[in-house]
């Protein structure tokens with residue numbers, strides 16, 4: 456089969472498309488003919504050797520894909536040959552075939568196409584868990600989303616609206632802000648790019664306060680980190696929840712902890728992958744909720760760009776270079 460492979464760590468231009476043997480179907484696993492896979496930020500980090508979990512070289516990147524089950528390992532109970540599924544493997548999805556453990560495979564509704572199914576698990580899974588289980592977002596609350604036109608960002612905009620929040624989208628360009636408004640955000644604004652100086656940080660806090668009638672945001676969803684985090688925490692409402700999602704801007708920020716005291720607010724960690732491992736049944740319920748929201752037309756993953764497997768390296772570069780809006784897909 457054909458697979459995109461990382462044979463040496465580095466930028467996407469180092470990736471190769473190679474012919475490799477088909478994977479072996481292990482007990483408790485299923486073999487899937489991939490139809491689509493989606494790119495996530497961890498793929499960008501993993502090929503550079505910067506991710507928290509590093510596979511041995513060579514490896515195929517790609518954390519999630521959707522396709523048709525073509526073979527079953529011994530002992531598989533709830534999946535059949537011919538099922539349309541998505542799989543969350545963390546690795547190996549940018550290939551024509553993938554072997555996945557049964558617990559990481561979910562049947563998708565007949566009405567859902569493979570690109571949408573590949574775009575859904577990590578971004579919407581993370582964002583629903585963050586808003587529902589971690590922030591306990593309530594109807595009528597104000598939700599600020601940073602990096603709002605990115606993968607997890609745009610999912611959060613849609614889910615926040617579906618949960619009845621007032622959503623404020625923050626992104627780096629007008630085009631990105633406009634996309635968030637199209638996906639349901641009530642308000643949007645552009646923040647500066649690069650390192651933020653003190654004045655720019657103060658302006659960011661002031662803007663959030665202005666858009667929340669001086670109260671601050673009830674919930675902040677932050678996948679960007681770096682200099683953007685502290686000004687957002689300073690513009691959080693009393694009893695607010697600041698969600699630590701990721702650090703796409705580079706640095707892990709250091710936050711003066713007295714801000715949590717002064718605002719009676721919570722800094723809440725979100726590690727969706729670890730939660731899925733510990734509470735798989737709860738996560739399955741979340742997926743069923745996402746399928747229902749999709750069939751009700753309340754969420755609609757935005758696939759801004761799709762690439763062939765041969766151009767998979769360009770797909771990863773697209774995300775790395777901050778060009779992605781919503782999801783980037785590799786069609787297989």
Ligand SMILES: NC(=O)c1ccc[n+]([C@@H]2O[C@H](COP(=O)([O-])OP(=O)(O)OC[C@H]3O[C@@H](n4cnc5c(N)ncnc54)[C@H](OP(=O)(O)O)[C@@H]3O)[C@@H](O)[C@H]2O)c1
Nearest residue numbers: 496602605606607626627678700701702703704725726727
């Ligand atoms: N905690 C969890 O369980 C979990 C799960 C999934 C993902 N994540 C994390 O969430 C973050 C976003 O993931 P994603 O897949 O949504 O990525 P993405 O689609 O690339 O979105 C990230 C957004 O961050 C913003 N950004 C700011 N500075 C950036 C920079 N220097 N380089 C690239 N983007 C920058 C960009 O928006 P603007 O251009 O508008 O600023 C971009 O749209 C990552 O850190 C990822 O590891 C965490």
